[in-house]
Amino acid sequence: xxxxxxxxxxxxxxxxxxxxxxxxxxxxxxxxxxxxxxxxxxxxxxxxxxxxxxxxxxxxxxxxxxxxxxxxxxxxxxxxxxxxxxxxxxxxxxxxxxxxxxxxxxxxxxxxxxxxxxxxxxxxxxxxxxxxxxxxxxxxxxxxxxxxxxxxxxxxxxxxxxxxxxxxxxxxxxxxxxxxxxxxxxxxxxxxxxxxxxxxxxxxxxxxxxxxxxxxxxxxxxxxxxxxxxxxxxxxxxxxxxxxxxxxxxxxxxxxxxxxxxxxxxxxxxxxxxxxxxxxxxxxxxxxxxxxxxxxxxxxxxxxxxxxxxxxxxxxxxxxxxxxxxxxxxxxxxxxxxxxxxxxxxxxxxxxxxxxxxxxxxxxxxxxxxxxxxxxxxxxxxxxxxxxxxxxxxxxxxxxxxxxxxxxxxxxxxxxxxxxxxxxxxxxxxxxxxxxxxxxxxxxxxx
Numbered sequence: 001x002x003x004x005x006x007x008x009x010x011x012x013x014x015x016x017x018x019x020x021x022x023x024x025x026x027x028x029x030x031x032x033x034x035x036x037x038x039x040x041x042x043x044x045x046x047x048x049x050x051x052x053x054x055x056x057x058x059x060x061x062x063x064x065x066x067x068x069x070x071x072x073x074x075x076x077x078x079x080x081x082x083x084x085x086x087x088x089x090x091x092x093x094x095x096x097x098x099x100x101x102x103x104x105x106x107x108x109x110x111x112x113x114x115x116x117x118x119x120x121x122x123x124x125x126x127x128x129x130x131x132x133x134x135x136x137x138x139x140x141x142x143x144x145x146x147x148x149x150x151x152x153x154x155x156x157x158x159x160x161x162x163x164x165x166x167x168x169x170x171x172x173x174x175x176x177x178x179x180x181x182x183x184x185x186x187x188x189x190x191x192x193x194x195x196x197x198x199x200x201x202x203x204x205x206x207x208x209x210x211x212x213x214x215x216x217x218x219x220x221x222x223x224x225x226x227x228x229x230x231x232x233x234x235x236x237x238x239x240x241x242x243x244x245x246x247x248x249x250x251x252x253x254x255x256x257x258x259x260x261x262x263x264x265x266x267x268x269x270x271x272x273x274x275x276x277x278x279x280x281x282x283x284x285x286x287x288x289x290x291x292x293x294x295x296x297x298x299x300x301x302x303x304x305x306x307x308x309x310x311x312x313x314x315x316x317x318x319x320x321x322x323x324x325x326x327x328x329x330x331x332x333x334x335x336x337x338x339x340x341x342x343x344x345x346x347x348x349x350x351x352x353x354x355x356x357x358x359x360x361x362x363x364x365x366x367x368x369x370x371x372x373x374x375x376x377x378x379x380x381x382x383x384x385x386x387x388x389x390x391x392x393x394x395x396x397x398x399x400x401x402x403x404x405x406x407x408x409x410x411x412x413x414x415x416x417x418x419x420x421x422x423x424x425x426x427x428x429x430x431x432x433x434x435x436x437x438x439x440x441x442x443x444x445x446x447x
Contacts, residue, residue, distance in 0.1 A: 060073050061179070064190060
């Protein structure tokens with residue numbers, strides 16, 4: 001009763017206490033770290049997040065292996081993460097470089113897929129998000145391995161207790177779902193996330209934007225010497241080294257009287273001295289038009305940033321009818337393998353089998369036996385993941401070709417890795433799989 005009288009008789013005191021209650025900070029962390037382990041430092045922001053694109057995901061996911069933490073940042077507030085989760089990473093320190101080294105990759109990646117609990121073995125918890133390791137720059141620099149996921153767990157979380165994946169408690173992996181847009185939300189994995197002053201971040205981002213714009217302008221203006229000055233001397237792309245790339249671009253500059261290049265929706269990310277500039281590229285000449293996703297990877301050479309890797313994923317290509325050549329056999333075969341791999345992963349048996357010739361053989365199995373075998377596996381496994389690397393295509397005649405590649409296969413609690421050899425035959429306009437052989441390069445494991 002006295003307290004009630006105090007508040008009634010002292011409205012100023014009451015208002016002051018109410019203000020204190022309303023301004024007490026509320027943590028939005030899930031699985032938050034003790035203060036001494038927190039990445040947040042007053043007035044500093046994450047160095048990896050240089051520039052956000054105009055359109056796309058408003059969130060970025062950062063992993064600090066030293067803290068065993070996952071941080072989610074929103075583009076409008078880089079001073080404090082909207083979520084902080086405790087995680088577990090690979091049991092061995094350092095960045096992943098080879099299969100079975102039990103290390104977590106370090107780099108700039110994107111989420112590629114999502115698997116719900118009904119498609120997962122119990123060890124993956126309630127949800128899983130594969131990432132695109134190894135990405136193109138990983139492959140260029142000789143790193144391999146596969147199957148790096150963010151996933152949940154049905155057992156107590158322990159620090160540095162995985163084969164290389166990033167593992168969160170089930171409630172946290174479910175919460176993370178709300179911040180992820182597949183192929184668009186970046187995930188930067190570091191040994192330790194660098195935090196810097198926001199003015200420094202802005203200055204560095206502006207300098208890198210200028211580099212991308214100067215590169216674009218030199219290309220558009222066909223100033224080949226200036227254009228090539230942006231590339232590292234050890235640059236390679238599409239099988240071409242620096243000198244061959246220069247010859248190729250010189251030839252195109254001479255061929256087309258007018259070139260227009262646009263850079264849209266630029267995103268700049270950084271990790272361990274490597275910058276990714278990712279954007280929509282529109283390229284136009286009087287007779288040719290292409291649009292797609294361009295990724296430039298840059299490293300600092302002394303004080304200058306140089307392009308060490310360039311990769312383009314076409315969204316559409318248009319030519320005048322007279323300019324359009326027929327698809328090359330290699331392009332047709334790559335398209336066949338992409339469709340075959342997709343149907344295999346999606347467990348679409350009819351589409352998968354449509355890629356095979358009626359005279360197909362593998363060991364003792366003909367096409368019908370192969371179809372029955374694959375049907376049994378589809379019934380046995382809830383999910384299948386296939387990753388192809390080191391693809392080699394050789395056309396042995398106008399009607400036959402051989403294909404070889406390293407194949408990583410993962411399904412529920414099973415995984416294997418080996419060399420796949422395929423014989424292809426031409427049936428009308430289409431290539432079909434005539435023969436398939438498999439050579440294990442490591443012992444299959446049951447997870």
